[in-house]
Amino acid sequence: MGSQSSVTDRFGSEADMLAPLAYKAAQLLPGAEVMFEVPCTAGIPDVVLLDLDHGAVAARAGKAPLMGSVDVRILLALQVRSGQPLSTPELADAAMVSAAHLRRGVLPRLVDGGHLEAVGDRWQATYTWRSLARKIVTVEAKLRDWRRGLAQASRHTAVADEAWLVLDAHTSQAARSHSDWFEAYDVGLASLSVAGDLTALRSPRVNRARQPDRELLVERAVSLHLQGCVSGPVPRVFGEVLLASTGDDPRLRGAAAGSTRPAAGSPRH
Template structure:
């Protein structure tokens, strides 16, 4: 039976009632498919804020040696993109306050009074003087990031949201209910050519299939800040034994009115 005929058969049956049901079915095992092997270093999270938007699922391959060194040295997780940009710049070598300000596109006063003290407090800095220097054990722990946007029927909306997540991932996917995935499946090649993979999930069995993998991705230098940011936010959850974000006071912020 072809996938198209299977979709037709499923469309006459009942698919997922709610989007959360699709995510529940996909979460436990999708990383086995998108990372192409059973890797114990991969952890899956829900609703972790990215550089743009909040993907439904994020899977991160961590470097456990880096995590162990950071925990032992008291290096805490970064929470904002400007912190990430500063750290990535400092990984190339020590910098002065004016040089950091230029790299992160901010004022020298902000860098001197707020950003550098915050990084020092989080345990990332070894020296703060004429030059700012990273500690040896202060390294990003995320090695690969995959994001998923899930929708029951509106694959085009999922696609547009996943395009935003390309800035925060090595690979971005959409996940759809098999019963309503015909339109996306028929355009799978065109969607994959634009850098978005496709996963379909069967409501009857709970099983998923990767229909298409992204054929093009953004250069890593364009995504390094977004990837590092979502990996740091995921690591913060991981170290707390949690797997879901966007609950105050996660990631150093509270929602308005909290």
């Protein structure tokens, strides 16, 4: 009986935590779009919760998403100047790249995407910048290694308004006894049971993420959403795709082009 309990009262893999996490996402961010594996400047969070600003998305209709950090920095620099045109060297300073790099590919890409237009030898945005998300939250899921999970989640505070670590409830006690660590890094802590109960143990303050990094994560998440995808490419670990061992893997319900297939012998659902 004890052996049976030990098998069924905990998750078999971190991928198994994703579906119940997605189901209970409203507890962390009501009304959120739930995304997975969205690359950002702080790694690839397991889960990204996105509170879309539908008005901002509609206002940007027909324009290609901003998929690069330099692109985002340029639009933010123009916003700071209240729409006043900037020269290529001024944009290069704001984006922290060379003017030659901008001329080679970035500026033409932004013009083709409908974001920029030339005004003489200067550049101006074609619209007033608005973030496409009112709030963005990252979640890292871990079976038991709370120190590693905290390290990963703490990096995400640079790109998200809130960063959470969610642990298997069966192994969460050690992290609970180190709540001061989570306070120091301002990372939220929650536990998730195999029955699907999500319990917030410590809520983070709303973080002031670095704006270019936050907006890049928002843009990439929105890009996936507009394509009808819920996940970026599912990564390989030691050559294999680690999918959920039981039930559906929500990442495969709509993964972006380039997603990998399960390796031979990996679970399929």
